[in-house]
Amino acid sequence: MTVYLDHAATTPIRPDVLDAYTRALQVVGNPSSVHKFGQDARNSLEAARDSLAASVGANRSEIIFTSGGTESDNLAIKGLFWQRNAEEPSRKVIITAGTEHHGVLDPVYWLVDHQGAELALIPVNSQGEFDLDWLDDFLAKRGSEVALISLMWANNETGVIADIGRITELAKRQGIPVHSDAVAAFGHTPVDFARSGLAAMSISAHKVGGPVGSGALVVGRSVKLTSLVHGGGQERSMRSGTMDAAGAHAFALAADLAIRELASETARLNLLREQLVDGVLKISPDAIFSRGEAAGLAGTAHFTFAGCSADSMIFLLDAAGISVSAGSACTAGVNRPSHVLLAMGRTEDEATGALRITLGYTTTADEVKLFLEAFPAVYAAAKKAGLPSK
Numbered sequence: 400m401t402v403y404l405d406h407a408a409t410t411p412i413r414p415d416v417l418d419a420y421t422r423a424l425q426v427v428g429n430p431s432s433v434h435k436f437g438q439d440a441r442n443s444l445e446a447a448r449d450s451l452a453a454s455v456g457a458n459r460s461e462i463i464f465t466s467g468g469t470e471s472d473n474l475a476i477k478g479l480f481w482q483r484n485a486e487e488p489s490r491k492v493i494i495t496a497g498t499e500h501h502g503v504l505d506p507v508y509w510l511v512d513h514q515g516a517e518l519a520l521i522p523v524n525s526q527g528e529f530d531l532d533w534l535d536d537f538l539a540k541r542g543s544e545v546a547l548i549s550l551m552w553a554n555n556e557t558g559v560i561a562d563i564g565r566i567t568e569l570a571k572r573q574g575i576p577v578h579s580d581a582v583a584a585f586g587h588t589p590v591d592f593a594r595s596g597l598a599a600m601s602i603s604a605h606k607v608g609g610p611v612g613s614g615a616l617v618v619g620r621s622v623k624l625t626s627l628v629h630g631g632g633q634e635r636s637m638r639s640g641t642m643d644a645a646g647a648h649a650f651a652l653a654a655d656l657a658i659r660e661l662a663s664e665t666a667r668l669n670l671l672r673e674q675l676v677d678g679v680l681k682i683s684p685d686a687i688f689s690r691g692e693a694a695g696l697a698g699t700a701h702f703t704f705a706g707c708s709a710d711s712m713i714f715l716l717d718a719a720g721i722s723v724s725a726g727s728a729c730t731a732g733v734n735r736p737s738h739v740l741l742a743m744g745r746t747e748d749e750a751t752g753a754l755r756i757t758l759g760y761t762t763t764a765d766e767v768k769l770f771l772e773a774f775p776a777v778y779a780a781a782k783k784a785g786l787p788s789k
């Protein structure tokens with residue numbers, strides 16, 4: 400039997416979505432064509448836009464379909480920075496956090512290296528929470544120099560949830576646009592774009608049971624941003640290229656199903672995660688449940704085990720048929736301590752022994768039990784392997 404506990408990396412496509420997606424892929428027609436085929440594809444795309452807008456609490460015109468979270472993050476960060484800079488060249492500062500996904504950090508670093516941006520990192524405490532007093536202070540002193548703020552709604556490694564409402568409230572006083580990477584949050588905790596006060600928000604289909612390669616940037620109606628790609632002027636001229644009607648259809652359906660189940664799934668996964676956390680802490684009393692008492696996603700259990708190699712634990716669990724990860728799948732495979740944990744003040748040793756176990760809609764109580772049965776031997780072996788040689 401195999402047990403998949405890596406839903407934060409990607410969650411299995413929902414059977415109903417797979418069925419609808421494969422049928423939609425067979426529909427011929429470019430949504431921009433004027434003939435019947437084109438109009439049928441356009442109708443399907445626009446129905447998906449309506450449905451996704453309802454799921455995310457946005458207006459239909461605010462949904463810009465993209466290829467996923469990474470593209471949405473790039474479009475928001477570069478697009479807002481370029482737009483802001485063209486209007487007010489003195490605004491060079493980008494505020495973000497060291498715990499962000501690379502989809503956010505890397506475009507910010509690129510703007511710093513190539514486009515004269517200045518980086519200001521918000522301090523993060525040991526539980527992964529942003530220091531909003533620092534933000535308040537920084538904006539009071541240097542708000543007129545800030546081009547944009549990008550802070551994630553929920554962290555994809557620790558599951559910690561940010562107070563987005565407070566962040567946008569602080570930024571609003573200075574007229575600063577705020578982007579949030581809500582890829583880990585959307586479908587897993589309530590997300591309402593209209594109420595959030597955000598200028599832009601990234602979401603991705605494969606984190607909610609939709610296909611990989613489909614996502615959206617939600618962009619406020621009055622928000623202007625410079626496009627990354629130029630061409631046919633689709634998607635409010637923010638994202639040229641033939642629209643992926645089938646992908647949008649599948650994404651909207653997956654999002655709708657995830658939102659409908661959100662309350663019941665949150666309650667169910669909270670119980671399973673608590674069992675898992677209690678079980679792991681009994682087996683390994685020295686382990687640290689990374690987000691401590693901070694608010695977090697129901698399905699995310701992230702630990703650090705000092706003196707253990709995460710790679711050994713992942714390998715041994717995999718041999719037992721159980722799939723978990725050390726952190727973000729985008730940096731997995733590279734033997735480096737998690738930048739998220741280092742930004743939270745963990746030592747390299749602690750960050751090297753990090754395990755992310757993420758539950759999702761397919762997870763059962765039996766799977767959590769199987770993990771807890773396999774874990775004592777895995778932990779003992781990893782601890783032994785991690786002991787310094789005398």
Ligand SMILES: Cc1ncc(COP(=O)(O)O)c(C=O)c1O
Pocket residue numbers: 407408466467468469470472500502551554555580581582583603604605612614727728729
């Ligand atoms: C928080 C976060 N942002 C962005 C991404 C990238 O999304 P995508 O895989 O759709 O490009 C991920 C995926 O792991 C993520 O977890």
